[in-house]
Amino acid sequence: MCKIDSEELARQRWERIKAAADLKEPDKVPLELLLDFGFRARWYGITTYEFFFDYEKAKKAIIKTATDFPTDFPPLPMFGTGSLIGLALRDYPDIARIAGVLTGPMHDILRDKYTRWPGREISPNSGSFQFIGGEFMKADEYDDFISDPFGFIAEVVVPRAHQSLERPGSAEAMAALIRAALEGLKYVEAVDSLVNGLIELGYPSLLAFITSVPLDFIGDFLRTIPGVLLDLRRRPDKVKEACDVLIKETMSRRIILTSRSVGFVLIPLHLNEYLSPKLYYEFYWPYLKNIITSFYNQGVKCQVAFEGRHDAYLESILELPKGWGIALFEKTDVRRAKRVLEGHTCVMGGVPPTLLLNATPSEVEEYVRKLLEEVMPGGGFILAASTAIPAETPPENVRAVIRAVEKYGVYRR
Secondary structure (H helix, E strand, O other): OOOOOHHHHHHHHHHHHHHHHOOOOOOEOOEEOOEOHHHHHHHHOOOHHHHHHOHHHHHHHHHHHHHHOOOOOOOOOOOOEEOHHHHHOOOOHHHHHHHOEEOHHHHHHHOEOOEEOEOOOEOOOOOOOEEOOOOOOOHHHHHHHHHOHHHHHHHHHHHHHEHHHOOOOOHHHHHHHHHHHHHHHHHHHHHHHHHHHHHHOOOOOOOOOEOOOHHHHHHHHHHOHHHHHHHHHHOHHHHHHHHHHHHHHHHHHHHHHHOOOOOOEEEEOOHHHOOOHHHHHHHHHHHHHHHHHHHHHOOOOEEEEEOOOOHHHOHHHHHOOOOOEEEEEOOOOHHHHHHHHOOOOEEEEEEOHHHHHHOOHHHHHHHHHHHHHHHOOOOOEEEEEOOOEOOOOOHHHHHHHHHHHHHHOEOOO
């Protein structure tokens, strides 16, 4: 059998993904399996602590799992989470790149209060780091935030959110920032090396910008989820003003950053499941719709993770431009989503991690067979894990999904 070179393999994978996103039938159903960081660490033979605190080991672990469990989508080349400092530096893109991600070593340097890490606050073999957020803006500070959102983040939120930066201008704060910048350079170098390694394996380069709905940003980084839910009832006008200024201040920058990308803008949703229809359609959907449509008009498609159960709002997705991007569903049944959105939106998901944790390989294969039989006709479907696949998942069950797609996911012409 002739071995396909990496460039041709990457082309085939990208064409497969693109065809599905364009609502067409590719040669076979594209596959994405989001392996948790802990799964990658365990498969490579290291702790999750080692994965997050040693970039070289993390890179090798990602390369090994990408080799041993091949899919169409490359692993997300990221060893951490979003950084408040990176957000504060949006007007300085050359610096924001090295400060935009918070890693394990940066956590040690900055002593942030909104994450927990394996080998530090949690077990060395935890599946991943934990993003816990924090209340770094008080309820009576909306006006200050609205008047200058990124100035407020830089001058008020950042010092509150990092123990090492609590005294701006102090020697401790300056030393922490310099150390974090040096660490950021190491991180960027490691990510660049990882991307090159994945390209050599035949994965398409799908580097994309990650963004969020304004209300999610406020809940995640400023007020906490319970805090912003209370604000929606106690001071809805201020929340609305904050969302309006965030969308105005950020969208122009985001379009410039992504207009040349061949990948997708990633948008993970958090509060969509927690809001009543009234609140969803007033404070959430208009902004999500604005972001997706603005990117679409620039020739950039989005990949939205509709976390939780999104059943109540499925039909609203039809308000978006046809072929706007990819909708990944966590708890919403992809069978129903495909029926509602067929010919309009590419549907992604269908493999619950609980199945992979508890079933046998033959049961997994049979599940995938039946699912594909129902949802793959007509194209516009990507098979994927609905959430991250845990470290404890039997590897043979992951392989069973890959094998099932090869057997049952091919489109007959």
